[in-house]
Amino acid sequence: MPYRGRFAPSPTGPLHFGSLVGALASYLDARAHRGAWLVRIEDIDGPRNVPGAAEDILAMLERFGMRADEPPIWQSTRTARYRQAFDALDRAGFVYPCGCTRKEIADSLLNAHARNTTLAYPGTCRHGLNGKPARAWRLRVPDGDAAIVTLDDRWQHAQTQNLATDVGDFVLKRADGQWAYQLAVVVDDADSGITHVVRGADLLDSTARQIYLQRCLGVATPAYLHVPVVVDEEGEKLSKQTGAAALDAGDPLPMLGIAARHLGLELGAPTRASRDAFYAQATALWAKRFVEAQETD
Numbered sequence: 001m002p003y004r005g006r007f008a009p010s011p012t013g014p015l016h017f018g019s020l021v022g023a024l025a026s027y028l029d030a031r032a033h034r035g036a037w038l039v040r041i042e043d044i045d046g047p048r049n050v051p052g053a054a055e056d057i058l059a060m061l062e063r064f065g066m067r068a069d070e071p072p073i074w075q076s077t078r079t080a081r082y083r084q085a086f087d088a089l090d091r092a093g094f095v096y097p098c099g100c101t102r103k104e105i106a107d108s109l110l111n112a113h114a115r116n117t118t119l120a121y122p123g124t125c126r127h128g129l130n131g132k133p134a135r136a137w138r139l140r141v142p143d144g145d146a147a148i149v150t151l152d153d154r155w156q157h158a159q160t161q162n163l164a165t166d167v168g169d170f171v172l173k174r175a176d177g178q179w180a181y182q183l184a185v186v187v188d189d190a191d192s193g194i195t196h197v198v199r200g201a202d203l204l205d206s207t208a209r210q211i212y213l214q215r216c217l218g219v220a221t222p223a224y225l226h227v228p229v230v231v232d233e234e235g236e237k238l239s240k241q242t243g244a245a246a247l248d249a250g251d252p253l254p255m256l257g258i259a260a261r262h263l264g265l266e267l268g269a270p271t272r273a274s275r276d277a278f279y280a281q282a283t284a285l286w287a288k289r290f291v292e293a294q295e296t297d
């Protein structure tokens, strides 16, 4: 199957160094595979969107020399597809309404924690709402061994998560009426024919949920590669929310060099001459480490 990769920023602020690293990794992986690279604006979380941020991110990617092979996809235009996928899951009996408030879930988790049991959603509404109004809609995860999802991540290697004990039945449609990220990302990756997902390791924990959803929907599971997240001096992940500084696009080459170094790519002097030289060398180094080495595994 021809390679299709993507970068999927949420427009909650301008591109910062952490998201530049994610963009660069996915771009280099696509180029190293001679595949297509897509950009998807993850703007379904209405309340968190910052006006103008999406346009700003797209302009920055252009400035940094990362050009998508197809026009960008906007999640806000795709809600009918999320509804279709949700309805299919519902018809197949995977979905149930949940009437728990955040506080009720937090209280029951505190109790569970005190008893040293699970921190997953305790499944309070699995067998009915007990007269409470439906707030959110959850996907029922299996019990026993069927709940164990394994992943051979191309950077982080073998990963295992038990959906029943680590996560619990998870939300597909939120109490505020928004489609959950987990559902949207799986539907979008499948509809775009994404074969390889390359993104920050902060999303590693979501991957088992996404793989399980892919199985429920009968769509293919892409290969995954999660790059180490960039942290600040306090060890916090750099993010738009924590006010990470916006990038200066006036002189992209030094920033690209630092981002490449974060990805473990040791570039030589010629890359400082031009963006084209940078991408040629960075793609070759990435190919050696993540494409050729993995093909001979």
Ligand code: GLU
Binding pocket: 007, 008, 009, 010, 042, 185, 199, 203
């Ligand atoms: N929109 C997500 C973020 O900006 C990334 C989603 C993904 O790559 O799957 O954190």
